Amino acid sequence: xxxxxxxxxxxxxxxxxxxxxxxxxxxxxxxxxxxxxxxxxxxxxxxxxxxxxxxxxxxxxxxxxxxxxxxxxxxxxxxxxxxxxxxxxxxxxxxxxxxxxxxxxxxxxxxxxxxxxxxxxxxxxxxxxxxxxxxxxxxxxxxxxxxxxxxxxxxxxxxxxxxxxxxxxxxxxxxxxxxxxxxxxxxxxxxxxxxxxxxxxxxxxxxxxxxxxxxxxxxxxxxxxxxxxxxxxxxxxxxxxxxxxxxxxxxxxxxxxxxxxxxxxxxxxxxxxxxxxxxxxxxxxxxxxxxxxxxxxxxxxxxxxxxxxxxxxxxxxxxxxxxxxxxxxxxxxxxxxxxxxxxxxxxxxxxxxxxxxxxxxxxxxxxxxxxxxxxxxxxxxxxxxxxxxxxxxxxxxxxxxxxxxxxxxxxxxxxxxxxxxxxxxxxxxxxxxxxxxxxxxxxxxxxxxxxxxxxxxxxxxxxxxxxxxxxxxxxxxxxxxxxxxxxxxxxxxxxxxxxxxxxxxxxxxxxxxxxxxxxxxxxxxxxxxxxxxxxx
Amino acid sequence: xxxxxxxxxxxxxxxxxxxxxxxxxxxxxxxxxxxxxxxxxxxxxxxxxxxxxxxxxxxxxxxxxxxxxxxxxxxxxxxxxxxxxxxxxxxxxxxxxxxxxxxxxxxxxxxxxxxxxxxxxxxxxxxxxxxxxxxxxxxxxxxxxxxxxxxxxxxxxxxxxxxxxxxxxxxxxxxxxxxxxxxxxxxxxxxxxxx
Numbered sequence: 001x002x003x004x005x006x007x008x009x010x011x012x013x014x015x016x017x018x019x020x021x022x023x024x025x026x027x028x029x030x031x032x033x034x035x036x037x038x039x040x041x042x043x044x045x046x047x048x049x050x051x052x053x054x055x056x057x058x059x060x061x062x063x064x065x066x067x068x069x070x071x072x073x074x075x076x077x078x079x080x081x082x083x084x085x086x087x088x089x090x091x092x093x094x095x096x097x098x099x100x101x102x103x104x105x106x107x108x109x110x111x112x113x114x115x116x117x118x119x120x121x122x123x124x125x126x127x128x129x130x131x132x133x134x135x136x137x138x139x140x141x142x143x144x145x146x147x148x149x150x151x152x153x154x155x156x157x158x159x160x161x162x163x164x165x166x167x168x169x170x171x172x173x174x175x176x177x178x179x180x181x182x183x184x185x186x187x188x189x190x191x192x193x194x195x196x197x198x199x200x201x202x203x204x205x206x207x208x209x210x211x212x213x214x215x216x217x218x219x220x221x222x223x224x225x226x227x228x229x230x231x232x233x234x235x236x237x238x239x240x241x242x243x244x245x246x247x248x249x250x251x252x253x254x255x256x257x258x259x260x261x262x263x264x265x266x267x268x269x270x271x272x273x274x275x276x277x278x279x280x281x282x283x284x285x286x287x288x289x290x291x292x293x294x295x296x297x298x299x300x301x302x303x304x305x306x307x308x309x310x311x312x313x314x315x316x317x318x319x320x321x322x323x324x325x326x327x328x329x330x331x332x333x334x335x336x337x338x339x340x341x342x343x344x345x346x347x348x349x350x351x352x353x354x355x356x357x358x359x360x361x362x363x364x365x366x367x368x369x370x371x372x373x374x375x376x377x378x379x380x381x382x383x384x385x386x387x388x389x390x391x392x393x394x395x396x397x398x399x400x401x402x403x404x405x406x407x408x409x410x411x412x413x414x415x416x417x418x419x420x421x422x423x424x425x426x427x428x429x430x431x432x433x434x435x436x437x438x439x440x441x442x443x444x445x446x447x448x449x450x451x452x453x454x455x456x457x458x459x460x461x462x463x464x465x466x467x468x469x470x471x472x473x474x475x476x477x478x479x480x481x482x483x484x485x486x487x488x489x490x491x492x493x494x495x496x497x498x499x500x501x502x503x504x505x506x507x508x509x510x511x512x513x514x515x516x517x518x519x520x521x522x523x524x525x526x527x528x529x530x531x532x533x534x535x536x
Numbered sequence: 537x538x539x540x541x542x543x544x545x546x547x548x549x550x551x552x553x554x555x556x557x558x559x560x561x562x563x564x565x566x567x568x569x570x571x572x573x574x575x576x577x578x579x580x581x582x583x584x585x586x587x588x589x590x591x592x593x594x595x596x597x598x599x600x601x602x603x604x605x606x607x608x609x610x611x612x613x614x615x616x617x618x619x620x621x622x623x624x625x626x627x628x629x630x631x632x633x634x635x636x637x638x639x640x641x642x643x644x645x646x647x648x649x650x651x652x653x654x655x656x657x658x659x660x661x662x663x664x665x666x667x668x669x670x671x672x673x674x675x676x677x678x679x680x681x682x683x684x685x686x687x688x689x690x691x692x693x694x695x696x697x698x699x700x701x702x703x704x705x706x707x708x709x710x711x712x713x714x715x716x717x718x719x720x721x722x723x724x725x726x727x728x729x730x731x
Binding site for chain 2: 118119161182186189190193194195220221222223224225226227228229232240243246247248249251254257258261262319320321324
């Protein structure tokens, strides 16, 4: 038994320790290098992700500039291939995933009433190894023979027999990215399982927390498989093994099986947190509780479960037997059921709600509509017999950009605008934010919608040149691309303005918003919920 | 009583335990990635899904010939990238009764002035038919050393298992010839090279 005085002493001592900590808190660059604060690390992740988004976007501009006209005019084909490859790698591992991890760092402790992430030092590590991974990857572009040019999917034997000498750098950078996301995922799971406020039961968790918990499990399940497959590529190329080399008894098709066993759950890693974000924003601006909370949780879990048994739908044209094609086709289509549950729940949440259209809501609504378009083209691709026509065409490019740009990235923008007042303490400039939204919305559709038609007409993906009949549509697509790229600079303007000043934000700037993060002042103090809050 | 420090140590213990378990999952999944390699081979061996034929000679078992139907077996030869050796089968295709032993000859020539080692890798289309094409002897079971200028006639003996489904009327057996002279490692098939 501890007496009251002792307790008070301990509390006082702890208070002193925190104060002391504040005193010796490093300033300047060291503050950011050494920080273990979840808000600092969240900010670092978000800034890093946006920087990488611009770098990967610049590469997309090179691609679209080259494709503006048929023929080869700006870059040579090998460099073009490096651009498509590194654009994909950067957007997947450098932009979307770190952005979600940044949001998780910032918001999950505040949403569950925890003082910080459970493993703050590991948190610092998992961020600070990322810049090195991408420095290595980007550095490989300047090596003799060029960087990776085999597509972000690095199929063997393109990545083994036919790849440039810098492939080892690609492999090591993917290893580091993998270690970073595994550490991030472990941190998220431990935080959610162990650090919830005492009254925060599982079915009271905000959906962003739920979707991230499930995403984190997907991450620790498949990132090690990615690490394994890149290691096999490394040893096949440099150490004479024959995992994927038929001459030595291996099988290049096996690469695709292992890769997509990672790759399909990976695409849900990039969309499940979006579902959580949209499930927070739509109720806030429709001023109604989320329709079908429990079904949202179960739908997320079933999507995650199904993601492990659909990988071969990326490989319909590899000569699979009929039974395999049918199995993977039906399983893939089955995913539309829980996804449909989600879409209908969002629509039902809005039904007869008192809706207003602030910028986070605009992005969330665009997400629902445009992600659904991406979902439908996904269903079309799931149909095995027609996939033989769509495979490796611009139809596939259109599909995954609808789910990743207007899906994942739009939801990240929605989240950024929704929580920006909480992060900066200032309201953002609504005019420029709306400009950002409308310019992005129009240009993104000019950019990606015509790609469906290019694909159906037979234009293959990942080529620097194309047949003349595709010239007009490619010009439109490229113009949309440049406009979309430029529109993203507006986001920089909005965020920098909000960080510097502006109208003071209230603790709860959005009338209908729910959740613990709105009970702390804006900007959120450096330390929040040092004592667990009460939960309704 | 739960003092804040007690709570902290409790938390730390719980965290350690959970981290330990999660790290185990990560390690297991890393292992699973590599385990997929033998699993894939076993799965394909059993089902013949990816068109792989038997890599060791089947023991000769008396099978009843099915004279009621014929199956066309086509022979296709490819050279892997960088290999420019003439490599052909004596016949483009042959019609056989299931259960009847057939021998086909393949000819390879080393036009270069250095000794080389060739390895042929077979693949059958449709993949589901692979398990019914049973080889008693095949040059693909062994590495084939070729002296400069050597021309080699290589036999391949097979029969079609009579229990092959009727809907498979044609089997295409494709061989790709690889130059493995400079490979340090032994191909998987070489284990069975003992004469």
